Amino acid sequence: MHPTPEISLPLAMLIVFGSAKLMAEIFERLNQPGIVGEILAGALIGPSVLGWISPNPTLTALADLGVMFLLFGVGLEVKAAELVKVGGTATIVATAGVIVPFFAGWGLMTYWGAPTPEAIFVGASLVATSVGITASVLSARGLLHEVASKIILAAAVIDDVLGLIVLAVVSSLSRGSINIWEISLTATLASAFTVIVGYWGTRAVSHVAPRVESRLRAGEVQFNMAMILLFVLAVLAMYTGVAAIIGAFLAGMALSESAGPRVRDLSKGVNELLVPFFLAGIGLHLDVSVFKNRSTVTLAIIVLGVAVVTKLVGCGLGAISLGWSNVLKIGLGMVPRGEVGMVVAQIGLSLAVIKQDTYAVVVFMAVASTIVTPLLLKIAFREEATPSGLLESESGAA
């Protein structure tokens, strides 16, 4: 309640939320995606530029909650049956989108003169798509019901499981031995969790929820039960090895048929407050130290290019049966790497397998790939976009 020696909570909230919304407004006026403005707001107020605020555990927690509620909200708008329908294509998209960047990254770094373990780690850091940014763009522009959007979401879930396996293999490789048994167990657990919850979650929830809720007395029962499901599945996801946000997405999807408008409105409120912390949080991690050395700058730009092109090619070609327009949408939708790439690079750094410079390059790639995605998606989804932001703001002001 009283000012701490560090920055106080209300001031931190004001700086992050206020600057994110200000930059979003500026970008919307320039006819650019507001999301890019919110990410750049983080870079601006962060240690790299103005130095008003640094990443800290509280901001990280708000950002993590923000992306969980973002994916929960996206899940609420998606029916599991529709994702299952595109499951075949999504599997090809995800698999090709893992193989192409991994080997391209490995090859590039070898060509650049890096030792093999470092090259493999950079390859691994290019693997995992961070679906938050794309989900945010698709949701804000009312595009979640497109076929391409559904393939992106399904592929992102599969991609997370594949990324987990790649990370497990690479980590044990760098320790000198591969425990096939352990890796198979990890892969099985992770796949079983997503498949079981994805397939049967909706039916189970539609069956059980009304019975439980009708017996409870405390206020806002349906919202409270939804929150508990969200946290339970996020925890289970982490225990089985996949990301908490995948659990959050599956929780939303399980509730997509039974959740009433009240649950949607209340969780939207949390979403609106916290998603700016997720977006600005990405920008906060931008490290301009990468620009001190000319050779590192060159490498950073090449790695970013490889990151974009390899997902575009890998994921896009996986969807070639759906026509070129979908190739572009799906390929670009899978481009953002975000925090997952950073985590891989951090593990590499802690194992002393990758150098500090290379770490900075991966962080740059992770942040920059999230910044370019909304700009590229705007072009790819040109025809279908409805100005839902405007509609929302009008109904909000009414």
Next chain:
Amino acid sequence: MHPTPEISLPLAMLIVFGSAKLMAEIFERLNQPGIVGEILAGALIGPSVLGWISPNPTLTALADLGVMFLLFGVGLEVKAAELVKVGGTATIVATAGVIVPFFAGWGLMTYWGAPTPEAIFVGASLVATSVGITASVLSARGLLHEVASKIILAAAVIDDVLGLIVLAVVSSLSRGSINIWEISLTATLASAFTVIVGYWGTRAVSHVAPRVESRLRAGEVQFNMAMILLFVLAVLAMYTGVAAIIGAFLAGMALSESAGPRVRDLSKGVNELLVPFFLAGIGLHLDVSVFKNRSTVTLAIIVLGVAVVTKLVGCGLGAISLGWSNVLKIGLGMVPRGEVGMVVAQIGLSLAVIKQDTYAVVVFMAVASTIVTPLLLKIAFREEATPSGLLESESGAA
């Protein structure tokens, strides 16, 4: 996104939110206030009993945000003009409610054999009402439009300013000298802030908000502007010396006439998610070490009794012109001390003015006074209570 060596965020969310809602449900079934269940859930999962979770910066931040949104939501339901109308009575209630507990606490500790500085600090820790619990009870039971409720809210705001002055005086006393000039400046700043925002906030917002909002393009403009006002006033409140939650309350009140249903629904969502962290957070701070020593137990129970009786008498008598029923409601509504009393005791501890045992007694008083208040308010507001909890749960499940 991945498990940390400590407890992961989703698991912490699940434990706190889940246990709070479970205990609320149990208490509602026992015909007791759910709020008490949520506070006790914190005591149960905390270090004192099960030890599942300890207070940490993230949980504290979520609790602080929770009580800010709670007071913001209460402000949204209260018109400033109505508080101004009861301002005279509220001033008497607040003033008497500061003087009586302060001298009673001082006298009690002197009688108990404590040195004068320690006795004065315990007196000061009994001064400030923590309005969160009462606001939560009144809001949950749909009682905010009662005259007694308005007097409680207005008196709580004044009480916060008076508490600030008492703390400033006591702190400088224990350092050996009083800087009258500095204390007058603090008092003037704090009073000026609350009076100016309270009086002219609503008019200023009603005048400015529609013009600004109609020019903005990014989605959910009205909610975003409301959040920025909330954080700005919370920051200003802290700079002028009053609590951030008073700023949050004033922000809500300034918006009470212009905010549309969308802003109310979205901020209610944040409220529903985070208030359990505020309530359980109080319980988390319960320290059972106070029960190891028989004389400390006795003192703790006496101090708790003094805490309840002195606010009941002081605040209640200030409202005697409104009849005995209101005396009871207002007196009991001002009982909770919560985190403010703990902060005073912490300062005393850091200045080596109060002993560890006495600190534990004050913390016990602060937690226990918040637990008994909803139970006592239930009796005081017996006739007026509408079962709004039930109504809400029905509309929620619809």
